[in-house]
Amino acid sequence: MTDVIDELHRRGLIALSTDEAALRAHLAEGPVTYYCGFDPTAPSLHVGNLVQFMLLRALQRAGHQPVVLVGGATGLIGDPGGRNSERQLNDREVVAEWVERIRRNVRPLLERPAEESGLRPPIYVNNLDWTEQLSAIDFLRAIGKNFRVSQMLAKEAVSARLNSEAGISYTEFSYQILQANDYRELYRRHGVTLQTGGSDQWGNLTAGIDLVRRTEGAGVHAMGTPLITTADGQKIGKTQGATVWLDPELMSPYAFHQYWLNVDDVDARAWLPLFCERPAEDVAALIAESEERPAARAPQRALAEDLTRLVHGDQELAQAEAAGRALFGRDDLASLDAGTLTAALTEAGSVTVDGELPTIAQLLQQTGLVSSLSEARRTVKEGGAYLNNERVADGDAVPGEDAWLPGGWLVLRRGKRAVAGVRRGA
RNA sequence: GGCGGGUUGCCCGAGUGGCCAAUGGGAGCGGACUGUAAAUCCGUCGGCUUAGCCUUCGAAGGUUCGAAUCCUUCACCCGCCA
8 A cells, every 4th residue: 555645745735744754654553633624714615625625535545534624713713824915704604604514515525435435434523612612811821821922923824914014903813823722622632633734824734733732742743735826826716707616506517517627738737636536647648648639638627527526426527528518519509409408508507588588688697698788798799799609799689589499598608618598488 | 192104996006186987017808819728919898778878996074167186084004103
Protein backbone atom coordinates (compact mmCIF):
# COMPACT_ATOMS: atom_id res chain seq x y z
CA MET A 1 0.00 0.00 0.00
CA THR A 2 1.40 3.36 -1.00
CA ASP A 3 1.93 6.01 1.59
CA VAL A 4 -0.95 8.47 1.57
CA ILE A 5 1.48 11.38 1.88
CA ASP A 6 3.16 10.26 -1.31
CA GLU A 7 -0.17 10.17 -3.08
CA LEU A 8 -1.07 13.63 -1.81
CA HIS A 9 2.23 15.03 -3.02
CA ARG A 10 1.85 13.40 -6.40
CA ARG A 11 -1.56 14.99 -6.75
CA GLY A 12 -0.37 18.38 -5.53
CA LEU A 13 -2.76 18.46 -2.61
CA ILE A 14 -0.21 19.49 0.01
CA ALA A 15 1.13 23.02 0.01
CA LEU A 16 2.12 23.19 3.66
CA SER A 17 2.37 20.80 6.52
CA THR A 18 3.83 20.51 9.96
CA ASP A 19 6.90 18.28 10.34
CA GLU A 20 6.30 15.89 7.54
CA ALA A 21 8.42 13.02 8.79
CA ALA A 22 6.57 13.09 12.10
CA LEU A 23 3.23 13.30 10.34
CA ARG A 24 4.10 10.41 8.07
CA ALA A 25 5.07 8.29 11.05
CA HIS A 26 1.91 9.29 12.88
CA LEU A 27 -0.29 8.28 9.94
CA ALA A 28 1.56 4.97 9.67
CA GLU A 29 0.93 4.07 13.30
CA GLY A 30 -2.75 3.50 12.81
CA PRO A 31 -6.02 5.29 12.15
CA VAL A 32 -5.70 8.99 12.77
CA THR A 33 -8.71 11.13 13.51
CA TYR A 34 -8.51 14.30 11.42
CA TYR A 35 -10.76 17.26 10.85
CA CYS A 36 -11.55 20.06 8.49
CA GLY A 37 -13.92 22.91 9.15
CA PHE A 38 -16.32 24.73 6.85
CA ASP A 39 -17.97 27.98 7.83
CA PRO A 40 -21.57 28.50 6.78
CA THR A 41 -21.05 31.76 4.91
CA ALA A 42 -23.36 30.65 2.09
CA PRO A 43 -26.21 28.17 1.68
CA SER A 44 -23.95 25.68 -0.04
CA LEU A 45 -20.37 24.61 -0.47
CA HIS A 46 -18.83 25.38 -3.83
CA VAL A 47 -16.21 24.01 -6.15
CA GLY A 48 -13.46 25.79 -4.23
CA ASN A 49 -14.29 23.69 -1.17
CA LEU A 50 -13.98 20.52 -3.20
CA VAL A 51 -10.21 20.55 -2.89
CA GLN A 52 -10.58 19.99 0.84
CA PHE A 53 -12.72 16.99 0.20
CA MET A 54 -10.23 15.46 -2.18
CA LEU A 55 -7.76 15.57 0.68
CA LEU A 56 -10.28 14.31 3.22
CA ARG A 57 -11.25 11.46 0.90
CA ALA A 58 -7.66 10.42 0.31
CA LEU A 59 -7.07 10.18 4.05
CA GLN A 60 -10.35 8.35 4.49
CA ARG A 61 -9.34 5.82 1.82
CA ALA A 62 -6.12 5.27 3.71
CA GLY A 63 -8.18 4.14 6.68
CA HIS A 64 -8.29 7.28 8.78
CA GLN A 65 -11.26 8.79 10.58
CA PRO A 66 -12.70 12.03 9.16
CA VAL A 67 -14.40 14.64 11.30
CA VAL A 68 -16.31 17.37 9.49
CA LEU A 69 -16.83 20.53 11.45
CA VAL A 70 -19.45 22.97 10.32
CA GLY A 71 -18.79 26.32 11.88
CA GLY A 72 -22.11 27.30 13.39
CA ALA A 73 -20.19 29.55 15.78
CA THR A 74 -17.32 30.79 13.64
CA GLY A 75 -19.80 31.45 10.83
CA LEU A 76 -21.38 34.01 13.13
CA ILE A 77 -18.06 35.78 13.67
CA GLY A 78 -16.39 35.86 10.26
CA ASP A 79 -12.93 34.78 9.20
CA PRO A 80 -10.81 37.82 8.28
CA GLY A 81 -8.60 35.68 6.05
CA GLY A 82 -8.50 36.17 2.32
CA ARG A 83 -10.67 39.22 2.20
CA ASN A 84 -9.93 42.89 2.18
CA SER A 85 -13.04 44.01 3.99
CA GLU A 86 -15.11 43.18 7.00
CA ARG A 87 -17.75 40.50 6.62
CA GLN A 88 -21.40 41.31 6.86
CA LEU A 89 -22.74 39.44 9.87
CA ASN A 90 -25.51 37.00 9.03
CA ASP A 91 -28.53 36.30 11.23
CA ARG A 92 -28.33 33.33 13.55
CA GLU A 93 -31.33 31.57 11.99
CA VAL A 94 -29.84 31.94 8.54
CA VAL A 95 -26.51 30.52 9.64
CA ALA A 96 -28.25 27.63 11.39
CA GLU A 97 -30.07 26.75 8.20
CA TRP A 98 -26.87 26.92 6.19
CA VAL A 99 -25.22 24.53 8.62
CA GLU A 100 -27.85 21.94 7.77
CA ARG A 101 -27.61 22.51 4.06
CA ILE A 102 -23.85 22.19 4.09
CA ARG A 103 -24.07 18.88 5.90
CA ARG A 104 -26.22 17.67 3.04
CA ASN A 105 -23.47 18.69 0.61
CA VAL A 106 -20.99 16.56 2.49
CA ARG A 107 -23.03 13.39 2.46
CA PRO A 108 -22.11 12.02 -0.99
CA LEU A 109 -18.51 13.07 -0.60
CA LEU A 110 -17.65 11.18 2.57
CA GLU A 111 -20.59 8.96 3.44
CA ARG A 112 -20.78 7.09 0.17
CA PRO A 113 -17.21 5.79 0.42
CA ALA A 114 -18.11 4.56 3.89
CA GLU A 115 -21.21 2.76 2.64
CA GLU A 116 -19.70 1.37 -0.51
CA SER A 117 -16.17 0.54 0.56
CA GLY A 118 -16.45 -0.01 4.26
CA LEU A 119 -14.42 3.08 5.13
CA ARG A 120 -14.94 5.12 8.25
CA PRO A 121 -18.01 7.38 7.98
CA PRO A 122 -17.52 11.03 8.89
CA ILE A 123 -18.29 12.34 12.36
CA TYR A 124 -20.17 15.63 12.15
CA VAL A 125 -19.60 18.35 14.70
CA ASN A 126 -20.74 21.95 15.08
CA ASN A 127 -18.53 24.34 17.01
CA LEU A 128 -21.61 26.16 18.23
CA ASP A 129 -22.05 23.21 20.62
CA TRP A 130 -19.05 24.20 22.69
CA THR A 131 -18.69 27.86 21.80
CA GLU A 132 -22.17 29.12 22.50
CA GLN A 133 -22.19 28.55 26.25
CA LEU A 134 -18.66 29.83 26.67
CA SER A 135 -18.90 32.91 28.87
CA ALA A 136 -16.87 36.00 28.19
CA ILE A 137 -15.04 35.38 31.48
CA ASP A 138 -14.16 31.80 30.61
CA PHE A 139 -13.17 32.78 27.12
CA LEU A 140 -10.81 35.46 28.33
CA ARG A 141 -9.40 33.61 31.35
CA ALA A 142 -9.13 30.04 30.16
CA ILE A 143 -8.44 30.55 26.50
CA GLY A 144 -7.36 34.11 25.89
CA LYS A 145 -4.46 33.86 28.33
CA ASN A 146 -2.78 31.44 25.95
CA PHE A 147 -2.57 33.91 23.13
CA ARG A 148 0.00 36.63 22.67
CA VAL A 149 -1.31 39.64 20.81
CA SER A 150 1.99 40.11 19.01
CA GLN A 151 1.63 36.64 17.51
CA MET A 152 -1.98 37.22 16.64
CA LEU A 153 -1.08 40.46 14.87
CA ALA A 154 1.64 38.73 12.93
CA LYS A 155 -0.77 36.32 11.24
CA GLU A 156 -1.05 37.09 7.58
CA ALA A 157 -4.84 37.28 7.67
CA VAL A 158 -4.74 39.91 10.40
CA SER A 159 -1.79 41.98 9.24
CA ALA A 160 -3.14 42.16 5.70
CA ARG A 161 -6.33 43.60 7.04
CA LEU A 162 -4.58 45.94 9.44
CA ASN A 163 -2.69 47.36 6.50
CA SER A 164 -5.80 47.69 4.39
CA GLU A 165 -8.07 50.65 4.36
CA ALA A 166 -10.94 48.59 5.73
CA GLY A 167 -9.07 47.65 8.89
CA ILE A 168 -10.33 44.87 11.10
CA SER A 169 -12.89 44.68 13.87
CA TYR A 170 -12.21 43.10 17.23
CA THR A 171 -14.80 40.49 16.28
CA GLU A 172 -12.88 39.19 13.32
CA PHE A 173 -9.58 39.62 15.11
CA SER A 174 -10.84 37.04 17.61
CA TYR A 175 -11.59 34.49 14.94
CA GLN A 176 -8.28 32.65 15.19
CA ILE A 177 -8.84 32.04 18.88
CA LEU A 178 -12.17 30.39 18.23
CA GLN A 179 -10.75 28.15 15.56
CA ALA A 180 -7.81 27.27 17.78
CA ASN A 181 -10.25 26.36 20.51
CA ASP A 182 -12.10 24.10 18.08
CA TYR A 183 -8.95 22.10 17.57
CA ARG A 184 -8.51 21.75 21.29
CA GLU A 185 -12.12 20.66 21.81
CA LEU A 186 -11.87 18.08 19.05
CA TYR A 187 -8.60 16.82 20.45
CA ARG A 188 -10.32 16.32 23.79
CA ARG A 189 -13.61 14.96 22.52
CA HIS A 190 -12.53 12.83 19.61
CA GLY A 191 -8.77 12.56 19.83
CA VAL A 192 -8.26 14.62 16.70
CA THR A 193 -4.56 15.01 15.91
CA LEU A 194 -4.60 16.42 12.40
CA GLN A 195 -6.37 19.44 10.99
CA THR A 196 -6.53 20.11 7.28
CA GLY A 197 -7.56 23.27 5.48
CA GLY A 198 -6.68 25.71 2.77
CA SER A 199 -3.22 27.21 3.05
CA ASP A 200 -4.92 30.56 3.57
CA GLN A 201 -6.07 29.03 6.87
CA TRP A 202 -2.54 28.25 7.94
CA GLY A 203 -2.44 30.89 10.64
CA ASN A 204 -5.62 29.48 12.15
CA LEU A 205 -4.32 25.92 11.94
CA THR A 206 -1.10 26.75 13.70
CA ALA A 207 -2.95 28.75 16.33
CA GLY A 208 -4.77 25.52 17.18
CA ILE A 209 -1.58 23.52 17.32
CA ASP A 210 -0.06 26.04 19.71
CA LEU A 211 -3.11 26.00 21.95
CA VAL A 212 -3.20 22.21 22.14
CA ARG A 213 0.48 22.07 22.96
CA ARG A 214 0.16 24.73 25.61
CA THR A 215 -2.93 23.42 27.35
CA GLU A 216 -2.88 19.70 26.63
CA GLY A 217 0.83 19.18 26.24
CA ALA A 218 0.27 17.30 23.02
CA GLY A 219 1.89 17.69 19.62
CA VAL A 220 -0.72 17.71 16.90
CA HIS A 221 -0.47 18.22 13.17
CA ALA A 222 -1.79 20.32 10.31
CA MET A 223 -1.81 20.11 6.56
CA GLY A 224 -2.67 22.89 4.11
CA THR A 225 -3.91 22.51 0.56
CA PRO A 226 -2.73 24.92 -2.12
CA LEU A 227 -4.97 27.75 -3.19
CA ILE A 228 -6.37 26.69 -6.54
CA THR A 229 -6.56 29.43 -9.13
CA THR A 230 -7.08 29.61 -12.85
CA ALA A 231 -4.12 30.31 -15.11
CA ASP A 232 -5.00 33.98 -15.06
CA GLY A 233 -5.13 34.15 -11.31
CA GLN A 234 -8.85 33.96 -10.66
CA LYS A 235 -10.27 31.79 -7.91
CA ILE A 236 -11.58 28.47 -9.08
CA GLY A 237 -15.32 28.02 -9.38
CA LYS A 238 -16.73 31.10 -10.99
CA THR A 239 -18.63 30.96 -14.21
CA GLN A 240 -20.26 33.96 -15.81
CA GLY A 241 -19.56 35.73 -12.57
CA ALA A 242 -21.60 33.17 -10.66
CA THR A 243 -20.37 30.65 -8.12
CA VAL A 244 -20.32 26.97 -8.99
CA TRP A 245 -22.32 25.48 -6.11
CA LEU A 246 -22.48 21.87 -5.07
CA ASP A 247 -26.14 22.09 -4.05
CA PRO A 248 -28.28 20.96 -7.01
CA GLU A 249 -30.93 23.47 -6.02
CA LEU A 250 -28.48 26.32 -6.55
CA MET A 251 -26.78 24.90 -9.63
CA SER A 252 -28.17 22.13 -11.75
CA PRO A 253 -26.05 19.04 -12.29
CA TYR A 254 -26.14 19.93 -15.97
CA ALA A 255 -24.62 23.36 -15.33
CA PHE A 256 -22.10 21.82 -12.95
CA HIS A 257 -21.09 19.32 -15.62
CA GLN A 258 -20.85 22.08 -18.22
CA TYR A 259 -18.59 24.11 -15.95
CA TRP A 260 -15.92 21.43 -15.96
CA LEU A 261 -16.32 20.80 -19.65
CA ASN A 262 -15.58 24.45 -20.31
CA VAL A 263 -12.48 24.75 -18.17
CA ASP A 264 -9.61 25.92 -20.34
CA ASP A 265 -6.86 23.52 -21.36
CA VAL A 266 -4.15 24.86 -19.09
CA ASP A 267 -6.36 24.72 -16.01
CA ALA A 268 -7.83 21.34 -16.88
CA ARG A 269 -4.38 19.77 -17.09
CA ALA A 270 -3.30 21.44 -13.87
CA TRP A 271 -6.44 20.48 -11.98
CA LEU A 272 -6.78 16.93 -13.17
CA PRO A 273 -4.41 15.36 -10.60
CA LEU A 274 -6.09 17.31 -7.82
CA PHE A 275 -9.63 16.30 -8.58
CA CYS A 276 -9.30 13.03 -10.40
CA GLU A 277 -9.02 9.94 -8.24
CA ARG A 278 -8.04 7.65 -11.11
CA PRO A 279 -4.69 5.84 -11.07
CA ALA A 280 -1.62 8.02 -11.67
CA GLU A 281 -0.91 6.40 -15.06
CA ASP A 282 -4.42 7.16 -16.30
CA VAL A 283 -4.16 10.78 -15.25
CA ALA A 284 -0.81 11.12 -17.00
CA ALA A 285 -2.27 9.56 -20.13
CA LEU A 286 -5.18 12.00 -20.16
CA ILE A 287 -2.81 14.93 -19.90
CA ALA A 288 -0.61 13.55 -22.65
CA GLU A 289 -3.64 13.14 -24.86
CA SER A 290 -4.61 16.73 -24.20
CA GLU A 291 -1.19 17.91 -25.40
CA GLU A 292 -1.59 15.96 -28.60
CA ARG A 293 -5.21 16.55 -29.36
CA PRO A 294 -6.44 19.44 -27.25
CA ALA A 295 -9.74 19.59 -29.11
CA ALA A 296 -10.76 16.24 -27.65
CA ARG A 297 -10.65 17.84 -24.21
CA ALA A 298 -9.82 14.63 -22.44
CA PRO A 299 -9.02 16.21 -19.05
CA GLN A 300 -12.17 18.34 -19.14
CA ARG A 301 -14.30 15.30 -19.86
CA ALA A 302 -12.67 13.31 -17.09
CA LEU A 303 -13.19 16.14 -14.60
CA ALA A 304 -16.79 16.63 -15.67
CA GLU A 305 -17.51 12.94 -15.47
CA ASP A 306 -15.77 12.14 -12.20
CA LEU A 307 -16.90 15.20 -10.30
CA THR A 308 -20.50 15.19 -11.49
CA ARG A 309 -20.71 11.56 -10.44
CA LEU A 310 -19.05 12.32 -7.12
CA VAL A 311 -21.23 15.27 -6.23
CA HIS A 312 -24.53 14.40 -7.91
CA GLY A 313 -24.47 10.66 -8.66
CA ASP A 314 -24.53 8.34 -11.65
CA GLN A 315 -28.02 9.12 -12.80
CA GLU A 316 -27.53 12.87 -12.82
CA LEU A 317 -24.27 12.42 -14.66
CA ALA A 318 -25.95 10.40 -17.40
CA GLN A 319 -28.64 13.05 -17.78
CA ALA A 320 -26.17 15.91 -17.88
CA GLU A 321 -24.11 14.15 -20.53
CA ALA A 322 -27.16 13.36 -22.65
CA ALA A 323 -28.37 16.94 -22.39
CA GLY A 324 -25.02 18.29 -23.48
CA ARG A 325 -24.93 15.93 -26.46
CA ALA A 326 -28.42 16.97 -27.51
CA LEU A 327 -27.86 20.70 -27.20
CA PHE A 328 -24.30 20.91 -28.51
CA GLY A 329 -24.27 17.97 -30.88
CA ARG A 330 -24.24 18.45 -34.60
CA ASP A 331 -27.75 17.14 -35.05
CA ASP A 332 -30.45 19.47 -36.25
CA LEU A 333 -32.63 20.43 -33.30
CA ALA A 334 -35.78 19.64 -35.25
CA SER A 335 -34.59 16.10 -35.77
CA LEU A 336 -34.38 15.39 -32.05
CA ASP A 337 -37.31 13.45 -30.65
CA ALA A 338 -39.56 15.00 -28.06
CA GLY A 339 -38.20 12.85 -25.23
CA THR A 340 -34.56 13.78 -25.80
CA LEU A 341 -35.36 17.43 -26.22
CA THR A 342 -37.51 17.49 -23.09
CA ALA A 343 -34.84 15.80 -21.01
CA ALA A 344 -32.11 18.10 -22.30
CA LEU A 345 -34.00 21.34 -21.80
CA THR A 346 -35.24 20.30 -18.39
CA GLU A 347 -31.61 19.85 -17.37
CA ALA A 348 -30.52 23.09 -18.98
CA GLY A 349 -33.34 25.11 -17.46
CA SER A 350 -36.68 26.11 -18.90
CA VAL A 351 -39.83 28.12 -18.42
CA THR A 352 -43.41 27.42 -19.41
CA VAL A 353 -45.57 30.04 -21.06
CA ASP A 354 -49.35 30.06 -21.24
CA GLY A 355 -51.67 32.28 -23.14
CA GLU A 356 -50.26 35.01 -25.28
CA LEU A 357 -46.67 34.44 -26.30
CA PRO A 358 -44.13 37.05 -25.13
CA THR A 359 -41.53 38.55 -27.44
CA ILE A 360 -38.18 36.91 -27.86
CA ALA A 361 -36.56 39.60 -25.71
CA GLN A 362 -39.03 38.90 -22.92
CA LEU A 363 -38.42 35.18 -23.22
CA LEU A 364 -34.68 35.72 -22.93
CA GLN A 365 -35.30 37.49 -19.68
CA GLN A 366 -37.83 34.99 -18.35
CA THR A 367 -35.48 32.09 -18.94
CA GLY A 368 -32.76 33.91 -17.04
CA LEU A 369 -30.41 34.01 -20.02
CA VAL A 370 -30.27 37.76 -19.51
CA SER A 371 -31.10 39.75 -16.42
CA SER A 372 -33.02 42.64 -17.93
CA LEU A 373 -34.90 43.61 -21.04
CA SER A 374 -32.20 46.10 -21.85
CA GLU A 375 -29.66 43.33 -21.78
CA ALA A 376 -31.91 41.21 -23.97
CA ARG A 377 -32.17 43.93 -26.59
CA ARG A 378 -28.45 44.55 -26.40
CA THR A 379 -27.74 40.85 -26.88
CA VAL A 380 -29.98 40.73 -29.94
CA LYS A 381 -28.28 43.83 -31.33
CA GLU A 382 -24.90 42.23 -30.81
CA GLY A 383 -26.02 39.15 -32.68
CA GLY A 384 -25.77 36.92 -29.64
CA ALA A 385 -29.35 35.69 -29.37
CA TYR A 386 -30.52 32.52 -31.07
CA LEU A 387 -33.90 30.86 -31.42
CA ASN A 388 -33.67 27.19 -32.39
CA ASN A 389 -30.03 27.77 -33.39
CA GLU A 390 -30.89 30.62 -35.73
CA ARG A 391 -29.71 34.13 -34.98
CA VAL A 392 -32.50 36.43 -33.86
CA ALA A 393 -32.77 39.64 -35.87
CA ASP A 394 -35.66 41.28 -34.07
CA GLY A 395 -35.97 40.89 -30.32
CA ASP A 396 -39.42 42.42 -30.24
CA ALA A 397 -40.82 39.78 -32.59
CA VAL A 398 -42.94 36.95 -31.28
CA PRO A 399 -41.91 33.42 -32.28
CA GLY A 400 -44.11 32.07 -35.07
CA GLU A 401 -46.15 28.90 -35.09
CA ASP A 402 -43.55 27.14 -37.19
CA ALA A 403 -40.88 27.70 -34.53
CA TRP A 404 -42.23 25.07 -32.14
CA LEU A 405 -40.16 21.92 -31.94
CA PRO A 406 -41.34 18.42 -31.01
CA GLY A 407 -42.79 18.30 -27.52
CA GLY A 408 -43.83 21.96 -27.69
CA TRP A 409 -40.40 23.51 -27.18
CA LEU A 410 -38.47 26.57 -28.25
CA VAL A 411 -34.72 26.50 -27.76
CA LEU A 412 -33.26 29.85 -26.79
CA ARG A 413 -29.54 30.39 -26.69
CA ARG A 414 -27.36 33.27 -25.64
CA GLY A 415 -23.90 33.28 -27.04
CA LYS A 416 -22.33 29.91 -27.57
CA ARG A 417 -23.04 28.15 -24.35
CA ALA A 418 -26.04 29.43 -22.46
CA VAL A 419 -29.14 27.49 -23.47
CA ALA A 420 -32.67 27.43 -22.08
CA GLY A 421 -35.98 25.97 -23.15
CA VAL A 422 -39.40 27.54 -23.46
CA ARG A 423 -42.31 25.14 -23.22
CA ARG A 424 -45.78 25.85 -24.49
CA GLY A 425 -48.28 25.68 -21.65
CA ALA A 426 -51.86 24.49 -21.78
C1' G B 1 -11.32 63.46 22.85
C1' G B 2 -8.48 66.68 18.96
C1' C B 3 -6.64 67.38 13.89
C1' G B 4 -6.22 65.79 8.90
C1' G B 5 -7.62 62.50 4.72
C1' G B 6 -11.42 59.54 2.58
C1' U B 7 -16.56 57.12 0.97
C1' U B 8 -18.02 57.38 -7.24
C1' G B 9 -21.09 52.24 -11.42
C1' C B 10 -19.16 44.47 -10.34
C1' C B 11 -13.70 45.99 -8.82
C1' C B 12 -9.78 49.73 -9.25
C1' G B 13 -9.95 54.68 -10.27
C1' A B 14 -10.77 59.93 -12.91
C1' G B 15 -14.06 63.73 -12.25
C1' U B 16 -14.44 70.15 -7.93
C1' G B 17 -21.27 73.84 -10.50
C1' G B 18 -23.88 72.89 -16.60
C1' C B 19 -20.78 69.59 -22.61
C1' C B 20 -21.91 63.58 -16.60
C1' A B 21 -25.36 57.73 -16.98
C1' A B 22 -20.34 60.05 -15.45
C1' U B 23 -12.73 59.59 -18.76
C1' G B 24 -9.54 55.28 -18.22
C1' G B 25 -8.19 50.19 -16.77
C1' G B 26 -9.77 45.28 -15.16
C1' A B 27 -13.64 41.68 -14.81
C1' G B 28 -18.17 40.32 -17.29
C1' C B 29 -21.09 39.82 -21.78
C1' G B 30 -21.61 39.39 -27.45
C1' G B 31 -19.21 38.78 -32.39
C1' A B 32 -15.03 37.08 -35.57
C1' C B 33 -11.26 33.04 -35.41
C1' U B 34 -11.52 28.04 -32.98
C1' G B 35 -12.54 22.99 -30.12
C1' U B 36 -19.04 24.49 -26.07
C1' A B 37 -10.65 26.04 -25.17
C1' A B 38 -6.57 29.97 -24.82
C1' A B 39 -4.53 34.22 -27.11
C1' U B 40 -5.95 38.17 -30.39
C1' C B 41 -9.12 41.77 -32.75
C1' C B 42 -13.94 44.29 -32.81
C1' G B 43 -18.22 45.64 -30.11
C1' U B 44 -20.83 46.11 -25.51
C1' C B 45 -21.12 46.98 -20.42
C1' G B 46 -27.66 51.22 -14.77
C1' G B 47 -32.95 50.58 -15.92
C1' C B 48 -37.35 51.32 -18.96
C1' U B 49 -43.05 51.46 -22.60
C1' U B 50 -35.20 53.00 -25.75
C1' A B 51 -34.63 58.95 -31.71
C1' G B 52 -37.15 59.71 -25.48
C1' C B 53 -37.64 59.02 -20.31
C1' C B 54 -36.39 57.41 -15.18
C1' U B 55 -32.99 56.34 -11.03
C1' U B 56 -27.54 56.52 -9.73
C1' C B 57 -21.73 59.20 -7.45
C1' G B 58 -21.98 56.81 1.66
C1' A B 59 -27.22 58.85 4.12
C1' A B 60 -30.49 62.99 5.00
C1' G B 61 -31.36 68.03 4.37
C1' G B 62 -29.98 72.89 2.02
C1' U B 63 -27.97 76.72 -1.66
C1' U B 64 -28.72 77.29 -7.11
C1' C B 65 -32.30 78.11 -13.11
C1' G B 66 -28.99 73.73 -12.65
C1' A B 67 -24.79 69.67 -8.05
C1' A B 68 -21.09 63.60 -8.17
C1' U B 69 -19.03 68.54 -7.75
C1' C B 70 -20.80 74.12 -2.89
C1' C B 71 -22.99 74.28 2.51
C1' U B 72 -25.03 71.61 7.06
C1' U B 73 -25.86 67.29 9.90
C1' C B 74 -25.24 62.03 10.39
C1' A B 75 -22.81 57.13 9.48
C1' C B 76 -18.56 54.40 8.32
C1' C B 77 -13.16 53.88 7.03
C1' C B 78 -7.83 55.46 7.22
C1' G B 79 -3.74 58.25 9.46
C1' C B 80 -1.44 61.40 13.21
C1' C B 81 -1.85 63.31 18.17
C1' A B 82 -4.01 62.67 23.32
